[in-house]
Amino acid sequence: MTKINLKGFKNQFLIGVCGLLIVATVLTAVDAVTSGIEISSLEKKEQALSDEKKVLQESLVKTLSTKALEEESQSLGFTRPVNIVYITGRPATAANLPQ
Numbered sequence: 001m002t003k004i005n006l007k008g009f010k011n012q013f014l015i016g017v018c019g020l021l022i023v024a025t026v027l028t029a030v031d032a033v034t035s036g037i038e039i040s041s042l043e044k045k046e047q048a049l050s051d052e053k054k055v056l057q058e059s060l061v062k063t064l065s066t067k068a069l070e071e072e073s074q075s076l077g078f079t080r081p082v083n084i085v086y087i088t089g090r091p092a093t094a095a096n097l098p099q
Helices: 006-064 066-075
Strands: none
Touching: 006 066
16 A cells, blocks of 8 residues: 655645745735726826816906906907897896996
């Protein structure tokens, strides 16, 4: 009858399991580092986009401000109407608003 060397088999099995655990740990660490770098990159992009949004909003406010719009329209030759004529013959609700 052949005797199986269980002690050697157990040692090899434990070494194999430890090797797999080490490989799994290294792969998990690499994945965590990669995710951290990606998150950092996305946060930088978010900050850049937020800054750009602020600049665009300020530009929009300057462009659409009432005073700037009025000055631009006057420079283009538009003037306030002196007399408003309604086509329906009766004054609309807007005619009752203060000017």
